[in-house]
Amino acid sequence: MIIASCVVTLELVGVSSLKEKRSIVKSVLKRLPQKFNVAVAEVEHQDVWGTAVIALVTVGNDTAHLHSQLQKAVSWLENHRPDVPIADYEIEILS
Structure with missing residues (x-):
């Protein structure tokens, strides 16, 4: 069994409250498992x-x-969510 993880840091430009941030993050977290x-x-x-x-x-x-x-999930984020630019990401494979 191999476990792969990716940690992605998103820049939330123009966000002025935690409520606004959570709305954006919730949307991203909902779409990724669907896709x-x-x-x-x-x-x-x-x-x-x-x-x-x-x-x-x-x-x-x-x-x-x-x-x-x-990698495809990261690319999808870059292409379909330009409102949340990726500052950094790291993929790690554990076997």
Whole structure:
């Protein structure tokens, strides 16, 4: 069994409240599992307005497929959610 994770740091430009941030993050967290076979959660900076850190995790037996799946999820975020630019991301594979 191989576990693949991706930690993504999002910049929330123009967000002026935690309520607004949570609305945006909730939308992102809802769409990613629908589009990709991943579990998602906000993992850091929950009380910081301008930044969100989310983690995507998936499990399988093919490292290349899992890496590709997470890379596609990051690309989807970049292309379909320009309102939440990606500041950084890191993919890690555990076997």
